[in-house]
Amino acid sequence: MTASAGAAGTAARRIAAALAALAALAAAPGCGRSAERQEADALLHAIDVLRDAPSEPRAAREALLAGLERQPASTPPAASARDTCARAYRLLLDATAAEARVRALLEAPDGSAGPGALSDLAAADAKVKESAEIMPKCAEALSNLRRAARLGM
Numbered sequence: 001m002t003a004s005a006g007a008a009g010t011a012a013r014r015i016a017a018a019l020a021a022l023a024a025l026a027a028a029p030g031c032g033r034s035a036e037r038q039e040a041d042a043l044l045h046a047i048d049v050l051r052d053a054p055s056e057p058r059a060a061r062e063a064l065l066a067g068l069e070r071q072p073a074s075t076p077p078a079a080s081a082r083d084t085c086a087r088a089y090r091l092l093l094d095a096t097a098a099e100a101r102v103r104a105l106l107e108a109p110d111g112s113a114g115p116g117a118l119s120d121l122a123a124a125d126a127k128v129k130e131s132a133e134i135m136p137k138c139a140e141a142l143s144n145l146r147r148a149a150r151l152g153m
Contacts, residue, residue: 036075039071040148042071044145047138081142081144085142092128095131098127
């Protein structure tokens, strides 16, 4: 294991632990806040953390996305925000992973980048474009969730 892989694993474990702690706090009874409000707050926080996370190490962002995908969402605004934003970020992370694979193939000393690399690059580009189309829907879903939470769901 390389030092950077070890650091990525450590970062991913810390992030996962923080998400678990946040989920536990969200599940605990809070100062008169409804369960739906607590759920919305935890979901909004998970999306904010994912959005603000650095792109590297990728494993850390993957852990944040997996945490978002597991967040409970019992109301339509919460489910819409979770599912829409998770889809947008899943596409983006899948695209960056494909781009990294293509880059590694192109940099390989044996010139192993064949026609598959070109199709991988095209697929990555399509995912980036689809993610860019979904991101405004994610922002709208987040706005709707914030509004619903303020109004008491």
